[in-house]
Amino acid sequence: MPAIVLVGAQWGDEGKGKATDLIGGQVDYVVKFNGGNNAGHTVVIDGETYALHLLPSGILTPSVTPVIGNGVVIDLGVLFEELDGLEARGVDTSKLVVSANAHLIPSYNRTLDKVTERFLGKRRIGTTGRGIGPTYADKMSRVGLRVQDLFDEKILRQKVEGALEQKNQLLVKVYNRRAADVDEVADELLAYADRLRPMVTDTALLLDQALTDGKVVIMEAGQATLLDVDHGTYPFVTSSNATAGGASTGSGIPPTRIDGVIAVLKAYTTRVGEGPFPTELFGDDGDRLRKAGGEFGTTTGRPRRCGWLDTVIGRYSTRINGTTDLVVTKLDVLTGYDPVPVCVAYDIDGVRHDEMPMTQTEFHHAVPIFEYFEGWDDDITGARTLDDLPPAARRYLEAVEDMCKAPVSAVGVGPGREQIVAIRDLVR
Ligand code: GDP
Ligand code: IMO
Ligand code: MG
Numbered sequence: 098m099p100a101i102v103l104v105g106a107q108w109g110d111e112g113k114g115k116a117t118d119l120i121g122g123q124v125d126y127v128v129k130f131n132g133g134n135n136a137g138h139t140v141v142i143d144g145e146t147y148a149l150h151l152l153p154s155g156i157l158t159p160s161v162t163p164v165i166g167n168g169v170v171i172d173l174g175v176l177f178e179e180l181d182g183l184e185a186r187g188v189d190t191s192k193l194v195v196s197a198n199a200h201l202i203p204s205y206n207r208t209l210d211k212v213t214e215r216f217l218g219k220r221r222i223g224t225t226g227r228g229i230g231p232t233y234a235d236k237m238s239r240v241g242l243r244v245q246d247l248f249d250e251k252i253l254r255q256k257v258e259g260a261l262e263q264k265n266q267l268l269v270k271v272y273n274r275r276a277a278d279v280d281e282v283a284d285e286l287l288a289y290a291d292r293l294r295p296m297v298t299d300t301a302l303l304l305d306q307a308l309t310d311g312k313v314v315i316m317e318a319g320q321a322t323l324l325d326v327d328h329g330t331y332p333f334v335t336s337s338n339a340t341a342g343g344a345s346t347g348s349g350i351p352p353t354r355i356d357g358v359i360a361v362l363k364a365y366t367t368r369v370g371e372g373p374f375p376t377e378l379f380g381d382d383g384d385r386l387r388k389a390g391g392e393f394g395t396t397t398g399r400p401r402r403c404g405w406l407d408t409v410i411g412r413y414s415t416r417i418n419g420t421t422d423l424v425v426t427k428l429d430v431l432t433g434y435d436p437v438p439v440c441v442a443y444d445i446d447g448v449r450h451d452e453m454p455m456t457q458t459e460f461h462h463a464v465p466i467f468e469y470f471e472g473w474d475d476d477i478t479g480a481r482t483l484d485d486l487p488p489a490a491r492r493y494l495e496a497v498e499d500m501c502k503a504p505v506s507a508v509g510v511g512p513g514r515e516q517i518v519a520i521r522d523l524v525r
Pocket of ligand 2: 105108109110111135136137138222223224225226227229230318319320321324333334335336368369370371395
């Protein structure tokens, strides 16, 4: 039975939360495999808005077991705040399981994330300031703290002490900040140990058994293809693998057991933070799209940078992720635009590029080559089948399919759970 990966095709905020929620009823497990509370996934159910950061979006579906995989970095304070917030709204969160191998975000990494950005000045990444980058760096440097360390106090204190030997030099001597205290850091983390303990398990083993038993597992990405640390617009990326390959390492589900990859693609493009963005719109044009799409960050509230659909990126995403299904979201936001520009290739220093260029220097020079599609004026928020859409909207989707080289299986026409044009079953 299927193990399906769900990723973002662009720079995040494509509507992954809504897409996961959409198939929630057909799914047994939803695994978050990368990132942490840098993510912000909004799900709207019966007019109620839920903003999820650290928890997998599947937590809103009662039949789903939500899983925080080994590839995730966990801020324990945020985890319990989010769980309490959902419980207070009547959501049952008791099924959540957490990998013993997931890493913890200690307070000093939140501090380091923020001060590093400040020191970078104009060269800053525009991170969410949640300590994500420093915590993944610690993981790779083998000075990270893991969930399982909470259950061996002596080891935890030793590891915090080891990490702080380096970190305090950095905090005090380079960044002119107060040194972190070993006991203070360890005690803050240990305070959550008893409450976390019953949720912690060997999630890779659990998921292996689930798949063997014929259960349906979705691996839900935080962030997106162009924010992937290997395949994205480095260094303006997050610090984890947000593409389909990351689903295997971040969950323990091997590539040979993965049956499909759903890529969520916004009908236009947005980006939060710094970095290149070829189809970006500025001034009034950017404001109009931002307003139409309500493009303000779920996590930091920052206005998102907005621009037209870029199918060079769409094709790249299909290639890197091995996309089997596209979910196109926010088509309703393009209503009223005529014509609708779509970037089909780049002009880079006088040379046409149909594929993503090899270097970031070239990508920074990319000037979009647009094709112009006929727009539509009709309100499409009530459409539920392709036939309900005006011919121009259908032609737009055909062009997306053609240029991004993957079939469109569902189309979002509004934020609500029911506001979807279903074309093909996503869980097959
Ligand atoms: P994620 O991070 O990929 O889960 O996406 P976000 O939740 O950060 O941003 C997507 C936003 O678009 C949210 O506010 C959703 O409620 C909203 N949304 C999702 N799909 C649609 C859609 O088809 N139409 C409209 N108008 N809004 C949508
Ligand atoms: P979802 O899951 C959009 C961006 C940040 C910054 C860069 C690095 O909601 O799509 P980080 O704090 O991760 O070190 O910041 O990545 N970023 C996102 N942008 N959506 C997200 O998540 C993001 N998570 C991180 O703005 O540019
Ligand atoms: Mg988001």
